[in-house]
Amino acid sequence: MxxxxxxxxxxxxxxxxxxxxxxxxxxAVAEQRQAAFDNxxxxxxxxxxxxxxxxxxxxxxxxxxxPLAAAPDHAHLARAADALQLHAIDGVRRLVLVDGVFVADLxxxxxxxxxxxxxxxxxxxxxGEALDDRWPAPDTADAxxxxxAALMTDGVVIEVGADITLQRPLQIVHVAAATEPASIVTRSxxxxxxxxxxxxxxSFVAADGSTRYQLHDALHVTIAExxxxxxxxxxxxxxxxxxxxxxxxxLHGQARYNACALxxxxxxxxxxxxxxxxxxxxxxxxxxxxxxxxxQHADTTLFLDHAVPHxxxxxxxxxxLDGRAHSVFQGRIMVRPHAxxxxxxxxxxxLLLSDEAEADNKxxxxxxxxxxxxxxxxxxxxxxxTLLFYLRARGLPEKEAQALLIQxxxxxxxESIVDDQLRALAIAVGERWLEARA
Amino acid sequence: MPAEQETVERVRRIDVxxxxxGFETDIESEKAPKGLSxxxxxxxxxxxxxxxxxLEWRLEAYRRWLTMSEPTWARVDYPKIDxxxxxxxAAPKQKKQLSSIDEIDPEILKTYEKLGIPLREVAVLxxxxxxxxxxxxxxxxxxxxxxxxxxxxxxxxxxSVATTFKEELKKAGVIFMPISEAIREHPELVQKYxxxxxPTTDNFFATLNSAVFSDGSFVYVPPGVRCPMELSTYxxxxxxxxxxxxxxxxxxxxxxxxxxxxxxxxxxxxxNQLHAAVVELVALDDAEIKYSTVQNWYPxxxxxxxxxxxxxxxxxxxxxxGSKISWTQVETGSAITWKYPSCILRGDESRxxxxxxxxxxxxxxxxxxxxxxxxxxxxxxxxxxxxxSAGKSQNTYRGLVTAHRKAAGARNFTACDSLLxxxxxxxxxxxxxxxKNSSAVFEHEATTSKISEDVLFYCVQRGLSQEExxxxxxxxxxxxxxxxxxxxxxxEAQKLISISLEGSVG
Numbered sequence: 001m002x003x004x005x006x007x008x009x010x011x012x013x014x015x016x017x018x019x020x021x022x023x024x025x026x027x028a029v030a031e032q033r034q035a036a037f038d039n040x041x042x043x044x045x046x047x048x049x050x051x052x053x054x055x056x057x058x059x060x061x062x063x064x065x066x067p068l069a070a071a072p073d074h075a076h077l078a079r080a081a082d083a084l085q086l087h088a089i090d091g092v093r094r095l096v097l098v099d100g101v102f103v104a105d106l107x108x109x110x111x112x113x114x115x116x117x118x119x120x121x122x123x124x125x126x127x128g129e130a131l132d133d134r135w136p137a138p139d140t141a142d143a144x145x146x147x148x149a150a151l152m153t154d155g156v157v158i159e160v161g162a163d164i165t166l167q168r169p170l171q172i173v174h175v176a177a178a179t180e181p182a183s184i185v186t187r188s189x190x191x192x193x194x195x196x197x198x199x200x201x202x203s204f205v206a207a208d209g210s211t212r213y214q215l216h217d218a219l220h221v222t223i224a225e226x227x228x229x230x231x232x233x234x235x236x237x238x239x240x241x242x243x244x245x246x247x248x249x250x251l252h253g254q255a256r257y258n259a260c261a262l263x264x265x266x267x268x269x270x271x272x273x274x275x276x277x278x279x280x281x282x283x284x285x286x287x288x289x290x291x292x293x294x295x296q297h298a299d300t301t302l303f304l305d306h307a308v309p310h311x312x313x314x315x316x317x318x319x320x321l322d323g324r325a326h327s328v329f330q331g332r333i334m335v336r337p338h339a340x341x342x343x344x345x346x347x348x349x350x351l352l353l354s355d356e357a358e359a360d361n362k363x364x365x366x367x368x369x370x371x372x373x374x375x376x377x378x379x380x381x382x383x384x385x386t387l388l389f390y391l392r393a394r395g396l397p398e399k400e401a402q403a404l405l406i407q408x409x410x411x412x413x414x415e416s417i418v419d420d421q422l423r424a425l426a427i428a429v430g431e432r433w434l435e436a437r438a
Numbered sequence: 439m440p441a442e443q444e445t446v447e448r449v450r451r452i453d454v455x456x457x458x459x460g461f462e463t464d465i466e467s468e469k470a471p472k473g474l475s476x477x478x479x480x481x482x483x484x485x486x487x488x489x490x491x492x493l494e495w496r497l498e499a500y501r502r503w504l505t506m507s508e509p510t511w512a513r514v515d516y517p518k519i520d521x522x523x524x525x526x527x528a529a530p531k532q533k534k535q536l537s538s539i540d541e542i543d544p545e546i547l548k549t550y551e552k553l554g555i556p557l558r559e560v561a562v563l564x565x566x567x568x569x570x571x572x573x574x575x576x577x578x579x580x581x582x583x584x585x586x587x588x589x590x591x592x593x594x595x596x597x598s599v600a601t602t603f604k605e606e607l608k609k610a611g612v613i614f615m616p617i618s619e620a621i622r623e624h625p626e627l628v629q630k631y632x633x634x635x636x637p638t639t640d641n642f643f644a645t646l647n648s649a650v651f652s653d654g655s656f657v658y659v660p661p662g663v664r665c666p667m668e669l670s671t672y673x674x675x676x677x678x679x680x681x682x683x684x685x686x687x688x689x690x691x692x693x694x695x696x697x698x699x700x701x702x703x704x705x706x707x708x709x710n711q712l713h714a715a716v717v718e719l720v721a722l723d724d725a726e727i728k729y730s731t732v733q734n735w736y737p738x739x740x741x742x743x744x745x746x747x748x749x750x751x752x753x754x755x756x757x758x759x760g761s762k763i764s765w766t767q768v769e770t771g772s773a774i775t776w777k778y779p780s781c782i783l784r785g786d787e788s789r790x791x792x793x794x795x796x797x798x799x800x801x802x803x804x805x806x807x808x809x810x811x812x813x814x815x816x817x818x819x820x821x822x823x824x825x826x827s828a829g830k831s832q833n834t835y836r837g838l839v840t841a842h843r844k845a846a847g848a849r850n851f852t853a854c855d856s857l858l859x860x861x862x863x864x865x866x867x868x869x870x871x872x873x874k875n876s877s878a879v880f881e882h883e884a885t886t887s888k889i890s891e892d893v894l895f896y897c898v899q900r901g902l903s904q905e906e907x908x909x910x911x912x913x914x915x916x917x918x919x920x921x922x923x924x925x926x927x928x929x930e931a932q933k934l935i936s937i938s939l940e941g942s943v944g
Contacts, residue, residue: 051511337861352876355843361871365884370858378882380873 008045011065015183016150019068023153025125036149043143052142052272055328055360056299061268062242066214068151069099069182076177079207081106083175087205087236089425092171099177100153100184115161115196121187122154142272144244148185148218155188162193162224169199169230169419174217176205176238181212189220192227192255199230199419204265206238214242221247223255225279230258232422234429237265239294244270251311253279260417261288262426263298264433270299277304277311277339284313287413289426291433292325292357299328306339309369315346316413320406321357322437331376332364339369346376351383351409353402403434457771460706460736463549463676470527472679476500479649482527486618486652489625499638499648506642512805513834513866514774516747519712526650528677530594546594549674589614591655591671593684603667610666612696613658617685620656627658631689635718635755635782643714643776644751647683651716654684659694659725668697673713675704675735675746681712688718690725692758697728702771704736708744710773715750723758723785728766731779735771742801742830745773752779753809756788756817764791765808773802778836780809783817783848790819798831798863807837807868812848812878821852828859834866841878848878855884 016037023033045062046053072080080098084106088094095118096106102120109118156172172188192198204215215237223229237243243266251257261271275284290298304313319327329348350359363376383405391401410430417423470481479500483493508519530543589603591614607614613624621628638648655671675682690696704711713735719727729752738745748771754763765779781790792808804827810819819839827833833856841848856865871880897907 340861350873352873352878355876357876358872358874360873361869361882363867363869363871363882363884365856365867366864367856367858367866368861368864370861370863374884376867376882376884378869378871378880380871380878380880382876382879 040146083207115164177207195226228256233261247273251282459703462705651685665696670699673702717752719754721761748772769796812845816847818849823854827863840872
């Protein structure tokens, strides 16, 4: 296919050139950046002819590539602090990135548990450590991953030592605080050691007055033998923001990864997860909920790669759509040859509350082993009239009856969150969305 | 769970090295010069004595085709086809105008006899009885085999060699003839409908077909007529290096009904041959078309050498209110299958169905499925697909269900199961479910346990095992469609359908 040069190619090139001198990392890191950027340039923004981006055509939805955000000044940090207060979660260890820069002053780095190490990515890159084989270079086949690898400014690098059980959940908060629209490019790494246990909350929020920014994030997760990570992701970005994030998770033997991603923010968002099973007996739960309104477009794309035998995966995805919102779910489960006894299930359901909303589902199975149990299901529909009638007959107003049914509908995806406080937080996000709708 | 032994045995029986139709008929034939150019198209058009508008239509398609590139999105892998290294037209040499079936080259008659396709009406009257089928009345639990008439259009390479029961069909008002004849005799119908479902610009292979199609069947069933017998076309590729490009057009006018069946075989050869057909169905108000395919092209040998590339565009247009189109396919042949029989549910309350059993063995690659495009109000569709892959084959189900903004009350149910036999093969499911209307209700499932819990519960409660209950439900779904297949295949297909769902992977 011929790649049509668009104006965004030029914008991306000038963003890269302009930012080059202040991007952290010399020599090998700089080379890696250049290679990644060349890779991006070859492909350009993904469009509908690129199968994985079929429903999220960035040439149409993104239109422009913004220059990289400047490092936050005092005013920005002050506004970021206000935003943090609004979205504060009790008892978590907060790690804050403002406009793509790690801010130690706003973060909680006091009294780190033994075995827990937290460093800014900038520092790691400047030390040239990112090329360490503990942090494998990301696969940049995807144009937006390549874009991220070329322009990442900062992030958080977290290591949880073997046999450590973290008492406090970690929270990485991405705050957009700039008043001028700009690109924010971050990457974080989390390694959970052997038999270690950790909980991670990722929050994406905007300070008052931050609009139309473009956020590009990537998260690398490695869970060693017997380790466990619980992961809650909350996209509450500005309603006109652009949000593209990738997850790379690698699980070793007997590892557990339990994730739930909620999207209520962002004008156009895409969350793509690439989860690979590298050791026998690992288990993954990857759930997601999209709650969308207005003209929001949210795409959740998950690729579960069962490369080894005896692994289990579960995916439950829910979308509730009002207005002219558009939700996309693409789930791909691959069972490679010899990955026998794989047990993989995926269920995606969409609820359309308005005649102008659109839900696209593509649950895909690729199976190369014969002794496996894999299944997927997909449904689309409106709220059940008989259930509504039942509730209304008992005196509930229409909106309340709807809210009750919607809560039950998304509850199936949220109930996998183990931590009581975090589950309550996820439920509250749903409630806020419903209130805003009413 | 691994597949059951019985299933494994059954699939082995139709493995690629068991191909029964691989013989070649030695016959003198007339071909167009090798390669594709405007001259080739003029040659084909001239051979068929076509009117000028038809030639123009072909040339336009050809010019369009030159600007297109071959699709690569399907999960199939094959060396690049050299379109200039093919013959686009091959016909058995004819000495003079034929007046009866007895004048057909006995070699061709013998070929069809060997394939079990009766071209003599007298033979047909005796009924198509499957070898080993029990005569009626013998009580062994099997249903008695009914004797039925089937009208056959036999297409040998690029031309139709015989069409049976033309007269009897004419009495009922049904037009059943080779499309090359229809272009001459019923230009108004052909002009009105040809390319109206699959436009010449549709896709690479359909456009190629529009430029060079040589023969195929044309069916028109007038308003209110129920076609008195099964219609069928039997396609045979015989010549070397020849592509077969047939074109089928079926129109069921208001309230009409027709059931149509196609079968296909080819000789065993080391080279790959191309088959790029286009099938268009048009169902007007309250009309119903049942289209069944038994695809058994040569699949290549056990090492994956040779075999047919089956790149086919099939689409039905439920144009009228309350119309219905049902596709049934049993796919066992071809080296590569690229085929998505689809329904455009344009008329309000129209209905589309797709039942498919695709079995791949050896090095076969199947990428097949359907599209259900809901445009009208209260339209419904059902998709039942079963893929079985064995050997080193790859079997993909690819399907699209979509409801447009105005398709209020659209309803779809999809179930696709795959079964793998052995650890060298692959089974893939790529469904696209797109809803743009809140009153659309779509259900897609690929887990056997979820086929209507209520029905299963009902059966289990009455003492059936879960497995038996599932078998019963699946059989119930497809039975009446399978019965439309000729007996020989209905029996075989039924066996395949009843293959245990044990080990199904969704």
